[in-house]
Structure formats: C-alpha cells, structure tokens
Amino acid sequence: MSGIVIAGASRTFGTVRAVDRVDLTVEQGEFFTLLGPSGCGKTTLLRMIAGFTPLDAGEIRFGERRIDRLPAHVRDIGMVFQNYAVFPTLSVAGNVAYGLKARRVPAAEIGPRVEEALAMVQLAGYGGRQPHELSGGQLQRVAIARALVIRPHVLLFDEPLSNLDARLRVSMRSEIRALQKSLGITAIYVTHDQEEAMSVSDRIALMNHGRLEQVGVPEEIYRKPATRFAAEFMGTTNLVEARALGLAAPVWVSLRPEALRFAEEAPVGWPRLPGAVVALEMLGPITRLDVKLENGSVMKMVLLDAPGQIVREGQVVTLAYDPSRLTVVS
Amino acid sequence: MTFAIPHGQRLPLAIAGLAFVFLGLFLVYPLVNVFGASFLDAEGTAFTFANYTKMLGRPFYRAAVVNTLEIGVAATLITTVLAVPFAFALARLPIPGKSAILAMASLPLILPSFVSAYALVLLLGRSGIVTQWLQAHGIGFGSIYGMGGIVAVYTLTLYPYVLLPTIAAFKAVDVSMEEAAQSLGSSPGRTVWTVTLPIVLPAILAGGLLVFIETLENFGVPFVLAEDMPIFAVEAFKLFIGETAPNPSSAGVLGVLLILTTTLVLLIQRRFLAHRRFATNARQAPPLLKVGAGVQALATVYCWAVVTLALVPFFSIVVLSFMEFRGPVLHPHFSLDNFAFLFDRALRPLANTLMFATAAALAVTLIGVPVGYVVTRYRSGVASLLDVLATLPFAVAGTVLAIGFIVSFNAGALVLTGGPLILVLAYTVRKVPFAVRSASAIVHQIDVSLEEASVSLGRSPLQTFLRIVVPLMLGGILSGMVLSWVTVASELSATIVLYSGPWSTLTVVMFQALESGGAGIATAAASFLIVVSLLPIALLYRLVRRYELS
Ligand SMILES: Nc1ncnc2c1ncn2[C@@H]1O[C@H](COP(=O)(O)OP(=O)(O)OP(=O)(O)O)[C@@H](O)[C@H]1O
Numbered sequence: 001m002s003g004i005v006i007a008g009a010s011r012t013f014g015t016v017r018a019v020d021r022v023d024l025t026v027e028q029g030e031f032f033t034l035l036g037p038s039g040c041g042k043t044t045l046l047r048m049i050a051g052f053t054p055l056d057a058g059e060i061r062f063g064e065r066r067i068d069r070l071p072a073h074v075r076d077i078g079m080v081f082q083n084y085a086v087f088p089t090l091s092v093a094g095n096v097a098y099g100l101k102a103r104r105v106p107a108a109e110i111g112p113r114v115e116e117a118l119a120m121v122q123l124a125g126y127g128g129r130q131p132h133e134l135s136g137g138q139l140q141r142v143a144i145a146r147a148l149v150i151r152p153h154v155l156l157f158d159e160p161l162s163n164l165d166a167r168l169r170v171s172m173r174s175e176i177r178a179l180q181k182s183l184g185i186t187a188i189y190v191t192h193d194q195e196e197a198m199s200v201s202d203r204i205a206l207m208n209h210g211r212l213e214q215v216g217v218p219e220e221i222y223r224k225p226a227t228r229f230a231a232e233f234m235g236t237t238n239l240v241e242a243r244a245l246g247l248a249a250p251v252w253v254s255l256r257p258e259a260l261r262f263a264e265e266a267p268v269g270w271p272r273l274p275g276a277v278v279a280l281e282m283l284g285p286i287t288r289l290d291v292k293l294e295n296g297s298v299m300k301m302v303l304l305d306a307p308g309q310i311v312r313e314g315q316v317v318t319l320a321y322d323p324s325r326l327t328v329v330s
Numbered sequence: 331m332t333f334a335i336p337h338g339q340r341l342p343l344a345i346a347g348l349a350f351v352f353l354g355l356f357l358v359y360p361l362v363n364v365f366g367a368s369f370l371d372a373e374g375t376a377f378t379f380a381n382y383t384k385m386l387g388r389p390f391y392r393a394a395v396v397n398t399l400e401i402g403v404a405a406t407l408i409t410t411v412l413a414v415p416f417a418f419a420l421a422r423l424p425i426p427g428k429s430a431i432l433a434m435a436s437l438p439l440i441l442p443s444f445v446s447a448y449a450l451v452l453l454l455g456r457s458g459i460v461t462q463w464l465q466a467h468g469i470g471f472g473s474i475y476g477m478g479g480i481v482a483v484y485t486l487t488l489y490p491y492v493l494l495p496t497i498a499a500f501k502a503v504d505v506s507m508e509e510a511a512q513s514l515g516s517s518p519g520r521t522v523w524t525v526t527l528p529i530v531l532p533a534i535l536a537g538g539l540l541v542f543i544e545t546l547e548n549f550g551v552p553f554v555l556a557e558d559m560p561i562f563a564v565e566a567f568k569l570f571i572g573e574t575a576p577n578p579s580s581a582g583v584l585g586v587l588l589i590l591t592t593t594l595v596l597l598i599q600r601r602f603l604a605h606r607r608f609a610t611n612a613r614q615a616p617p618l619l620k621v622g623a624g625v626q627a628l629a630t631v632y633c634w635a636v637v638t639l640a641l642v643p644f645f646s647i648v649v650l651s652f653m654e655f656r657g658p659v660l661h662p663h664f665s666l667d668n669f670a671f672l673f674d675r676a677l678r679p680l681a682n683t684l685m686f687a688t689a690a691a692l693a694v695t696l697i698g699v700p701v702g703y704v705v706t707r708y709r710s711g712v713a714s715l716l717d718v719l720a721t722l723p724f725a726v727a728g729t730v731l732a733i734g735f736i737v738s739f740n741a742g743a744l745v746l747t748g749g750p751l752i753l754v755l756a757y758t759v760r761k762v763p764f765a766v767r768s769a770s771a772i773v774h775q776i777d778v779s780l781e782e783a784s785v786s787l788g789r790s791p792l793q794t795f796l797r798i799v800v801p802l803m804l805g806g807i808l809s810g811m812v813l814s815w816v817t818v819a820s821e822l823s824a825t826i827v828l829y830s831g832p833w834s835t836l837t838v839v840m841f842q843a844l845e846s847g848g849a850g851i852a853t854a855a856a857s858f859l860i861v862v863s864l865l866p867i868a869l870l871y872r873l874v875r876r877y878e879l880s
C-alpha cells in the first residue's frame with residue numbers, strides 16, 4: 001500500500017470554483033490536514049476523495065489505483081463527520097459492526113473486533129447502549145471506532161471536533177492522533193482551526209479560494225509563510241512593507257509578534273525601531289501591545305508576564321526585532 | 331464510455347425511471363386520451379374545437395362552470411374565516427382540552443365527505459327526521475339542497491386543511507418579533523393584526539387553495555345535495571356514463587376544463603406560496619397570551635362548537651344506522667336490521683373495499699416512499715420533473731382520471747376494464763401525491779450524513795436506503811400507509827366510474843342506496859366505513875405512542 005495522489009482535481013459549483021486544480025501527495029501513514037477559512041473548499045476536496053462529490057477534472061489515486069471513478073461504497077474509506085452521523089436505529093455495537101457486515105466479515109470475528117475498536121476509543125462495555133444514551137463526545141468516539149474498525153485505506157475527518165466543547169476538543173485531538181499513529185492508517189483531516197491543525201498534523205495544506213496556498217510541516221508553515229494570506233491565517237503577525245522596517249527592497253514581509261522585544265532586552269545585532277505604545281491588553285501569561293512606529297505603522301508584539309513589569313499606554317519605547325525571523329511573503 | 335451516469339445518480343435515476351413508467355402509463359396516458367377525446371370529432375379522427383364551442387355554447391354547462399367556481403370560492407372564504415380564529419385560539423390562547431380538540435379536528439379529513447352530506451339529507455332533507463319533527467311543530471326552514479347545503483358541508487369537512495397548517499404557522503412565529511412590535515408601542519391586538527397575521531398568511535392561503543381544489547374535484551357532496559343544479563364533476567360523470575349514449579368527447583371537455591382549473595390553482599399555490607414562507611427562527615413555541623375570562627370562555631365555546639358541529643353528521647349516521655328504516659322512512663326503534671341487511675346483501679363489496687384499500691395502500695407506499703426520497707434528496711431536472719408528475723394526480727378529479735382509465739384500458743394491448751385491478755391502480759395514482767409529500771417531509775428530517783456514513787462504510791446507495799433510511803422513516807411510512815388505506819376505503823368519485831360486476835365497494839353500495847331510497851343499508855354502510863376509518867387510526871396512534879415510549 002502507498003499514499004494518496006491527487007492530481008489537477010477541480011470542481012465548480014455554478015460560478016464558484018470550490019476546488020481549483022489541486023495537486024497533492026499524502027504519504028502512507030501520514031496525518032495530513034486541510035486547513036483554511038470557511039468556504040475555501042476543504043470539505044469539497046475531502047468529499048471528492050470520499051466519492052460524494054464527482055470531479056470535473058483531474059484524478060485521485062490510492063497508490064497506483066485510480067479511485068475517482070469508483071462508487072463511494074467501494075473506495076475503502078473511513079469517514080468521521082462533524083455531526084457524528086451515528087445511526088440512531090442501531091446500538092453502539094451495531095454502529096461499529098456496520099462496516100464489517102457490509103464487508104461480509106465472518107460473524108465470529110465481528111464481536112471481538114467491535115470490542116477491540118470500542119476499547120481503543122475508551123468505550124469498552126458500551127456496545128449495548130443506544131446512541132441517544134451517549135454524550136456528544138461519546139458519540140464522536142463511536143463514529144471514530146466505526147471508521148477505524150474496518151481498517152480503511154484512509155481515514156477522513158471533516159471538522160470532527162467542532163461540535164464539542166473547548167476542553168474536550170483539546171483532549172480528543174491528541175487521542176485521534178495517537179490512535180492514527182498506532183494503527184498506521186493514513187488520515188486526512190479538515191479543520192479551520194490553525195491551532196488544532198498545528199497540534200495534530202504531520203503536514204498541513206493551507207487552502208484559499210479552492211487553491212493550495214502552501215503545503216508543509218506545521219513549523220514551516222508557521223515560520224516561513226509563503227504568502228500574506230498564509231502569514232495572517234497561521235497566527236497574529238505584522239505584515240508590513242519592508243520599507244517600514246528601514247529596508248530598501250520593495251517587498252512585503254511578515255514578522256511575528258514574538259520576534260519583537262524591547263531594545264534593552266534584545267541582543268545587540270537586532271535592528272532597532274523607535275515608537276510609542278498605543279494599546280495594550282493584559283491576558284494573564286502574556287500581554288499584547290500595539291506599538292506605533294515613527295513612520296506611522298503599528299507593530300504588534302507580545303510580552304511574557306514578569307514580576308515588576310510595567311508598561312503603559314503612551315509610553316515611548318524602542319523595539320528590536322530578530323532579523324532571522326523576517327519572512328518575505330508574496 | 332457507454333455508461334457515463336455518475337454512481338451517485340444511479341439509484342435516483344432507477345427510481346425515477348420506474349416511477350415515470352408507472353405514472354406515464356397510468357396517469358399521463360389516460361389524461362392524454364381525455365384531452366384527445368375532447369379534441370376529436372364524432373368519428374374520432376379529425377382534430378376539432380367543436381366539442382368546446384358546443385359545450386360552452388350551452389347555458390347548462392356554462393352554469394356548471396359558474397356554480398362550481400361560486401361554490402368553491404364561497405366554501406374557501408367561509409372555511410378560512412372560520413379556521414383562522416380557531417387556529418389562533420388553539421395556538422395562542424388557554425383553551426381547555428386542546429389535544430382532544432386537535433384530534434377531533436383532524437377527523438373530517440379522513441371521514442368520507444359525502445357521508446356528511448348524506449347525513450345532512452337524512453336529518454334536514456325534504457323528508458329528514460329533524461325536518462319532519464319541526465314541521466310537526468309548525469316550524470319551517472330553508473332548503474339544504476343546492477349551494478347553501480353544499481357550501482356548508484364543504485366548510486365542515488374541509489376546514490382542517492386551513493386549520494392545521496395555520497396552527498403550525500402561529501406556533502412557529504418568533505415571539506421576539508411580537509415583542510419588538512410591542513416595545514415600539516403597538517398594542518397586543520394591533521400586533522397580531524400587523525405583525526403575526528402577515529407572517530402566517532402564506533400558510534392560510536396555501537390551506538385555502540387546497541380547500542378550493544378539493545371543492546372543484548369533489549363528486550359525492552354535489553351528487554347528494556345539488557339536485558338539478560349543474561356541477562362540473564357530476565356533469566362529467568353523467569355525460570360519460572349517460573343513460574342515453576356515453577359521450578367521451580363531451581365528458582372530456584369538462585374533464586380538461588376541470589384539470590386546467592385545478593392545475594392553475596395548484597401552480598399558483600406552488601409558485602407564489604412555496605417560496606414565500608417567511609423565515610422565522612423560533613426556538614420555542616410562543617407563550618400563551620393572557621386574556622380575560624370572557625375572551626377565554628368565548629374562544630373555548632367557539633373551538634368546541636366547530637369541532638363538534640363538524641362531527642355531528644357522522645355521529646348521527648352511526649346512531650341512525652341502529653334504527654329501523656322502512657324504505658326511506660325512519661322508525662325510532664333500536665334495530666340491527668340494517669347491518670344484517672348489509673352483511674347479507676353487501677358482503678362482497680365489503681370484502682372488496684378492504685381488499686382494494688389494502689392493495690392500494692401497499693402500492694402507494696411502494697411508489698411514494700422511494701419517489702419522496704428522490705425528490706427530496708436530489709436536485710436535478712429529472713427530480714423536479716418527477717416531483718411535478720407525482721403532484722399532478724392532485725389536480726385531477728377522480729371522475730376525470732377514471733374516464734381516462736376507461737378510454738385507455740378498455741381495448742388494445744392492456745385491457746383492465748371489468749376487473750378489480752383498474753380500481754386499485756386508479757386509487758394508487760390518486761394517492762401518490764399524498765404519499766410523496768409525507769415521505770418527503772420525513773426525509774427532510776433525516777441528516778444526509780447518516781447516508782454518507784453508511785456508503786463510506788461500504789453499503790451501496792440501495793442498501794443504504796433500505797438499511798438506514800427506511801428504518802428511520804418507519805413511523806412515517808406506517809402512518810402514511812394507514813392514511814392511504816383509510817382514504818381509499820371511502821373513495822367514491824373514481825370508483826363509481828370504474829367498478830363493474832362483482833367488483834363494487836361499500837361506497838358504491840351507499841351510492842346505489844341513495845339513488846333507490848334504501849336509506850337503511852346506506853346508513854349501515856356509512857357506519858361501517860366510519861368505523862373502518864377510525865379503527866386503524868386509533869390503532870396506529872397507540873402503536874406510535876408505544877413505539878415512542880420504548
Ligand atoms: N453542493 C454545493 N452546491 C453549490 N455550491 C457548493 C456546494 N458545496 C460547496 N459549495 C461551495 O463551494 C465552496 C467551497 O465549499 P466547502 O464546503 O468545500 O468549504 P469548506 O472549506 O469546507 O468551508 P467550511 O469551513 O465552512 O466548512 C463554497 O463557496 C460553497 O458555497
């Protein structure tokens with residue numbers, strides 16, 4: 001077995017190019033995330049792989065095997081939906097056994113495999129329950145067990161955590177990653193939450209208006225965004241023309257807030273920028289500052305909290321930035 | 331590539347294909363023949379408008395058009411005026427016994443309307459029981475025959491069509507809109523008039539148009555009450571069955587005019603109302619209004635009076651069926667003679683009724699559920715066409731469809747006249763729109779991702795439909811089936827044209843008794859029909875309750 005190859009995949013709805021000539025290769029066993037703002041085409045691309053949205057052009061292969069013309073039910077995919085989609089007419093065990101029965105797995109084998117899958121998602125002993133007796137988090141675990149148990153070629157997740165509360169979201173995402181790694185099944189995960197994407201993924205594909213904006217490991221996308229969109233989407237940043245930092249080149253650069261410090265705490269080699277604090281926001285562990293430079297541009301920076309640290313609005317300060325963290329964006 | 335149909339489209343296309351074949355053969359083809367007959371000359375060869383000019387040239391048939399429309403408009407207006415305050419009271423005022431009122435208010439929809447008309451004749455007709463009693467005391471009153479009686483029966487049997495959707499609409503109104511109006515200084519009364527009523531207006535109009543269509547198509551009520559007043563559906567029947575010479579071309583003209591009118595009304599309803607629903611995102615039903623004891627008492631009396639009045643005719647028929655009739659004359663003694671007579675003379679029609687209703691209910695379900703699924707789930711030209719075609723029977727009066735059936739299937743490759751199948755097929759076609767609507771309403775409630783989950787786990791679309799969708803629809807399928815069963819059991823307008831020899835039904839027995847003055851057997855048949863209608867509904871109600879409790 002090998003990974004997933006997507007070549008030139010496109011899909012148009014009316015006048016909307018939901019997915020626009022996407023080329024991607026996902027490695028076997030990789031945890032791959034499609035990230036992007038609402039309406040950028042993540043779900044459409046995922047549904048193309050699953051077989052629910054036909055391609056207008058391009059192709060999708062699992063290894064050597066072309067699958068984009070196959071009907072959805074023979075593609076060997078485990079899909080986890082945002083709203084769980086647990087069958088209300090079947091028990092928990094019935095839900096998990098559903099795909100095994102469809103594959104005509106011998107009856108004697110089904111019971112143990114269902115139990116094993118339920119144990120993996122920490123629902124051992126819940127097989128006899130009815131879906132309406134479970135919480136949202138438990139339902140999502142059933143949905144995951146149901147997708148895992150068939151040992152599919154690929155697991156597809158469409159915003160599986162967005163209906164859960166914030167705390168559960170954080171613990172479930174690391175569980176999902178741990179499960180995926182222990183089983184070695186390739187996973188494609190859709191989310192619009194960049195923090196979630198960074199925390200679970202081996203690699204991220206950032207999408208915008210149906211196109212791939214940038215593909216890379218989380219650190220790379222965060223630290224070396226290729227475009228202004230990527231720089232802004234991956235976290236707060238200062239997007240300025242290079243001239244504002246006293247550089248000559250006519251380009252835009254991205255400088256993350258954490259690359260800025262007050263001059264007195266910065267190494268000597270860092271360029272200095274005089275300015276004044278125009279806004280500040282104390283968030284506990286960190287304080288966010290807006291500093292207006294002499295040329296009028298406003299730089300965002302963050303300070304880690306420290307005892308005795310006092311910053312006031314209007315205070316005149318000198319900033320310094322780490323030149324190695326400056327990224328030119330297109 | 332020879333087979334370029336995307337996989338996801340194969341199941342809906344297969345279903346649509348089968349439905350097109352069925353509806354093409356048993357709906358479109360008969361209707362085309364009715365149209366054809368109306369445009370052919372006496373030899374049946376040349377195209378002509380002569381039938382139309384001839385029919386519309388006769389004052390008698392022009393009067394039929396005017397009468398039918400007048401009755402329809404009057405019944406629709408009165409029904410609406412009666413039902414809207416009723417709906418408001420049930421939705422927003424504290425009325426004791428609401429669920430009982432609601433249950434009783436739905437009954438006229440499943441009870442045969444011509445039974446109600448017949449009861450009116452037995453009670454208040456020329457030799458009616460009440461009439462005679464009043465005459466004995468020297469009190470006279472106006473005639474129930476003609477327009478007044480027909481409109482009264484329509485009002486009492488069709489008001490639920492306006493009432494039920496209007497209640498739902500009143501309950502769906504977002505209270506915050508009313509609160510906004512009141513915070514802007516509008517009095518509660520003015521708020522209802524200026525804010526609430528406009529929001530529910532589409533529901534009221536939609537219900538009203540349904541009433542109008544029903545009045546245009548109805549055969550039984552005018553047959554009982556119109557006497558010599560010409561009415562469309564009745565005249566079409568008389569022309570076709572005609573004691574002298576059956577006349578398909580003249581009947582065809584009336585049929586075509588009737589279809590065109592109802593189709594027009596239906597189109598208006600769908601075009602202007604289906605999309606004119608005002609989006610209100612009420613999270614919960616609006617709270618009951620606080621009103622004075624006087625208003626509350628008035629509203630309570632009003633609601634109870636309407637539901638009760640509508641059921642009085644049915645109740646009286648049941649009571650009367652246990653009394654002794656000598657010919658048309660009633661003797662007020664308890665007696666089981668009518669039933670003895672019914673079971674003696676009409677056992678066969680009785681068995682036929684049960685058999686036909688069962689067969690048709692099964693067929694309607696088998697067609698309506700998959701079609702309802704396809705028209706709801708798939709957006710495509712084929713699905714829209716299927717939707718239109720599956721709604722069409724609603725615009726076709728039973729009499730007209732039946733005439734089309736006879737013209738189409740009395741010779742040639744497929745001969746059905748003279749047998750029982752033609753009745754079952756006509757019933758099936760007539761009830762398809764209801765089955766499709768109710769199936770579609772349930773499918774709307776089913777999350778598509780359940781189906782996608784099933785497909786992604788390896789079940790084909792067909793298996794997914796059978797294993798996931800059908801079980802989820804089961805409650806709805808069952809109640810839809812019972813409703814079809816009940817309404818087929820009391821079908822009159824197509825039956826009366828299509829039955830033959832041993833294949834008559836209870837409604838035919840009643841119809842014949844009406845013509846020959848055999849009131850006793852007619853009341854027994856009517857009682858039997860009422861019981862046969864109520865029993866499965868009551869059973870279903872309990873079944874559904876138990877299903878929901880477990
Ligand atoms: N079935 C459809 N018919 C018409 N347009 C569609 C359809 N599905 C998606 N689109 C459009 O295609 C674009 C991409 O939609 P998609 O659902 O893939 O976005 P998404 O990235 O998953 O967004 P979200 O984060 O909101 O889920 C949107 O503009 C959407 O309106």
Ligand SMILES: [Mg+2]
Pocket residue numbers: 042043044
């Ligand atoms: Mg999406």
